Amino acid sequence: MDLRHISFRLLEVFMSVVKTGSISETARNLHLTQPTVSLQIKRLQEAVGEPLVLMHQQKLTVTEAGVELFKTCQQVFGKFDDYKDFLAELKGGERGRCKIAMVNTAQYILPKLLGPYSNRHPHVELPLEIGNRAEVLARFERGEDDIYVFSHPPSLEHAKAARFLHNPLEFIVPRDHPLTKEQNIKLEQLTPYRFLLREPGSATRMLFESELQSRGLVLSDSVQMRSNEAIRVAVSSGMGIAVLSRHVLPNEGGEFKVLSVVDTNLASHWYFVIRTDRHLSHAARSFLQFAEKHLELYLGAQWVRNELSQLSSIEI
Amino acid sequence: MDLRHISFRLLEVFMSVVKTGSISETARNLHLTQPTVSLQIKRLQEAVGEPLVLMHQQKLTVTEAGVELFKTCQQVFGKFDDYKDFLAELKGGERGRCKIAMVNTAQYILPKLLGPYSNRHPHVELPLEIGNRAEVLARFERGEDDIYVFSHPPSLEHAKAARFLHNPLEFIVPRDHPLTKEQNIKLEQLTPYRFLLREPGSATRMLFESELQSRGLVLSDSVQMRSNEAIRVAVSSGMGIAVLSRHVLPNEGGEFKVLSVVDTNLASHWYFVIRTDRHLSHAARSFLQFAEKHLELYLGAQWVRNELSQLSSIEI
DNA sequence: GTCAGGTATAGATTATAATCTATGAGTTAT
DNA sequence: ATAACTCATAGATTATAATCTATACCTGAC
Numbered sequence: 164m165d166l167r168h169i170s171f172r173l174l175e176v177f178m179s180v181v182k183t184g185s186i187s188e189t190a191r192n193l194h195l196t197q198p199t200v201s202l203q204i205k206r207l208q209e210a211v212g213e214p215l216v217l218m219h220q221q222k223l224t225v226t227e228a229g230v231e232l233f234k235t236c237q238q239v240f241g242k243f244d245d246y247k248d249f250l251a252e253l254k255g256g257e258r259g260r261c262k263i264a265m266v267n268t269a270q271y272i273l274p275k276l277l278g279p280y281s282n283r284h285p286h287v288e289l290p291l292e293i294g295n296r297a298e299v300l301a302r303f304e305r306g307e308d309d310i311y312v313f314s315h316p317p318s319l320e321h322a323k324a325a326r327f328l329h330n331p332l333e334f335i336v337p338r339d340h341p342l343t344k345e346q347n348i349k350l351e352q353l354t355p356y357r358f359l360l361r362e363p364g365s366a367t368r369m370l371f372e373s374e375l376q377s378r379g380l381v382l383s384d385s386v387q388m389r390s391n392e393a394i395r396v397a398v399s400s401g402m403g404i405a406v407l408s409r410h411v412l413p414n415e416g417g418e419f420k421v422l423s424v425v426d427t428n429l430a431s432h433w434y435f436v437i438r439t440d441r442h443l444s445h446a447a448r449s450f451l452q453f454a455e456k457h458l459e460l461y462l463g464a465q466w467v468r469n470e471l472s473q474l475s476s477i478e479i
Numbered sequence: 480m481d482l483r484h485i486s487f488r489l490l491e492v493f494m495s496v497v498k499t500g501s502i503s504e505t506a507r508n509l510h511l512t513q514p515t516v517s518l519q520i521k522r523l524q525e526a527v528g529e530p531l532v533l534m535h536q537q538k539l540t541v542t543e544a545g546v547e548l549f550k551t552c553q554q555v556f557g558k559f560d561d562y563k564d565f566l567a568e569l570k571g572g573e574r575g576r577c578k579i580a581m582v583n584t585a586q587y588i589l590p591k592l593l594g595p596y597s598n599r600h601p602h603v604e605l606p607l608e609i610g611n612r613a614e615v616l617a618r619f620e621r622g623e624d625d626i627y628v629f630s631h632p633p634s635l636e637h638a639k640a641a642r643f644l645h646n647p648l649e650f651i652v653p654r655d656h657p658l659t660k661e662q663n664i665k666l667e668q669l670t671p672y673r674f675l676l677r678e679p680g681s682a683t684r685m686l687f688e689s690e691l692q693s694r695g696l697v698l699s700d701s702v703q704m705r706s707n708e709a710i711r712v713a714v715s716s717g718m719g720i721a722v723l724s725r726h727v728l729p730n731e732g733g734e735f736k737v738l739s740v741v742d743t744n745l746a747s748h749w750y751f752v753i754r755t756d757r758h759l760s761h762a763a764r765s766f767l768q769f770a771e772k773h774l775e776l777y778l779g780a781q782w783v784r785n786e787l788s789q790l791s792s793i794e795i
Numbered sequence: 796g797t798c799a800g801g802t803a804t805a806g807a808t809t810a811t812a813a814t815c816t817a818t819g820a821g822t823t824a825t
Numbered sequence: 826a827t828a829a830c831t832c833a834t835a836g837a838t839t840a841t842a843a844t845c846t847a848t849a850c851c852t853g854a855c
Binding site for chain 4: 168170172173195196198199202203206218220221
């Protein structure tokens with residue numbers, strides 16, 4: 164039997180013939196002429212190499228080979244129906260995958276969205292990649308993920324960024340630090356202390372350093388640390404002071420204090436970034452829609468800057 | 480997704496692309512040109528309505544929809560492979576159905592062949608129909624079975640008969656019948672007794688009556704009975720005498736005796752009959768081949784008249 | 796015997812599937 | 826920078842699938 168000469172149409176016609184037990188009736192049902200159906204069956208039989216139906220005295224009987232082919236067809240069409248169901252879910256964003264790459268700091272805020280989304284869309288896979296800015300940028304270049312999360316979005320070709328959250332930066336010091344007794348602290352008062360910083364390239368550090376530079380200030384001492392947790396712990400134990408995103412601080416004051424610096428308001432924003440030269444997966448689209456709708460609920464209205472409609476308009 | 484625009488060929492090509500991860504390599508493997516494969520994939524994607532593979536920087540990745548379609552294809556081709564296996568068995572006579580219709584008397588001999596055949600071909604269905612000559616003839620006319628068993632084959636159009644067994648007829652009388660004491664019994668000595676006969680049309684009766692007629696003899700009394708068992712029992716209990724096939728008699732003498740009639744040698748043959756205007760099912764062909772080969776073994780060499788090669792030459 | 800209903804066959808047409816060559820454009824490695 | 830390889834696209838051809846009309850052939854019913 165040669166599958167190459169068999170089309171799905173042919174099998175459909177055959178199944179109808181088996182069901183109705185009549186060539187003429189099949190022709191009427193499928194809006195074909197009787198010779199067409201006759202010929203289809205004949206061709207199918209040639210392709211199978213075996214009689215499938217026998218005509219005898221106006222009565223059509225289905226052979227063994229025909230019955231078995233009929234069963235096979237039912238199963239095959241069943242499989243394709245399953246696949247169609249799968250496609251429908253995929254297109255509806257109910258199934259599939261939405262790979263998200265985010266810079267380190269985002270891991271403190273994104274789960275607040277991802278958790279609820281994942282609950283409502285249990286069949287969507289949500290693999291997360293967390294890296295520093297350079298790593299996430301490299302992933303973007305290679306197009307490895309569906310959605311990228313940056314503060315300071317890259318202004319690259321094919322990149323479309325949309326702000327969704329305000330990211331205020333705070334100065335933190337050990338609880339017993341001398342500055343905690345001061346009022347009206349200014350930025351230059353902080354420079355003599357040792358600063359604990361993330362690696363160069365980190366958005367927070369970039370923002371902080373550009374602020375220092377524009378005001379002609381220089382840090383007297385700084386130590387580079389690999390993670391925000393490490394910085395928090397180090398500040399708590401008195402190793403130095405630091406600038407951290409409000410979102411990475413515990414709600415309740417811990418072993419450190421937040422300084423209010425009157426002449427400085429450091430802040431950036433969180434952005435979802437997508438590539439405009441690539442298909443956005445249905446799941447990714449569905450996640451962005453979910454985010455656009457529920458940002459305020461899950462991230463706190465006071466921080467939200469919802470500009471995600473800019474992304475939903477993109478049609479790739 | 481529209482199955483009508485999808486061919487098995489298309490799916491084969493798609494599967495190869497997924498397996499090799501390369502369009503060019505698929506083209507080489509399938510002896511096609513690269514643009515052909517590109518276009519096939521493009522068309523398949525259009526038919527499915529969803530991207531199946533993504534090209535990025537010389538690297539081909541398969542989408543969710545692609546992976547799922549691939550799985551679906553594997554299952555579908557698996558089903559067709561199963562069907563091909565089924566067909567192979569069918570064509571080899573290992574599977575299928577061989578309907579046999581036989582006249583009553585044949586039920587004493589055919590099981591000796593059917594049993595061994597069925598043991599060796601356990602997947603072949605062997606539905607049997609047993610009737611009197613008229614009934615089996617009617618089934619033949621309507622083509623309801625694959626093989627018909629007659630003594631006295633019908634000389635109809637489209638009927639091809641082949642002898643396979645000698646069918647000697649014997650006269651039986653009650654054990655204490657007066658004739659058992661005689662020697663050199665002649666046929667005319669039997670006519671005064673009451674004969675127990677099958678219905679007119681029975682081959683045995685036809686043969687016997689034509690013998691009587693050709694010799695100008697007439698039975699003085701006869702009773703019609705519905706089965707050979709009934710006749711045997713009736714003879715045993717002294718109701719009359721009868722003509723029966725040697726094959727329906729028990730090997731060991733029972734309540735009756737076989738008469739030796741010196742001037743009469745009644746005999747017919749058993750024939751397998753098939754229609755020449757119909758496909759002979761593979762199973763039927765296989766049964767006839769089996770019979771041709773093993774007649775002597777299962778039916779006793781002394782009775783066999785193996786002319787079955789006449790049937791195997793028929794190619795329908 | 797004729798008619799109606801079912802099927803088969805022949806011949807023709809149209810649509811489209813399957814394939815090619817030629818070419819352009821991007822990527823990788825030397 | 827260039828060669829070698831990848832894939833995509835355009836344009837053209839060929840094969841064949843899908844379909845029709847017209848016609849002939851059965852069979853069963855009236």
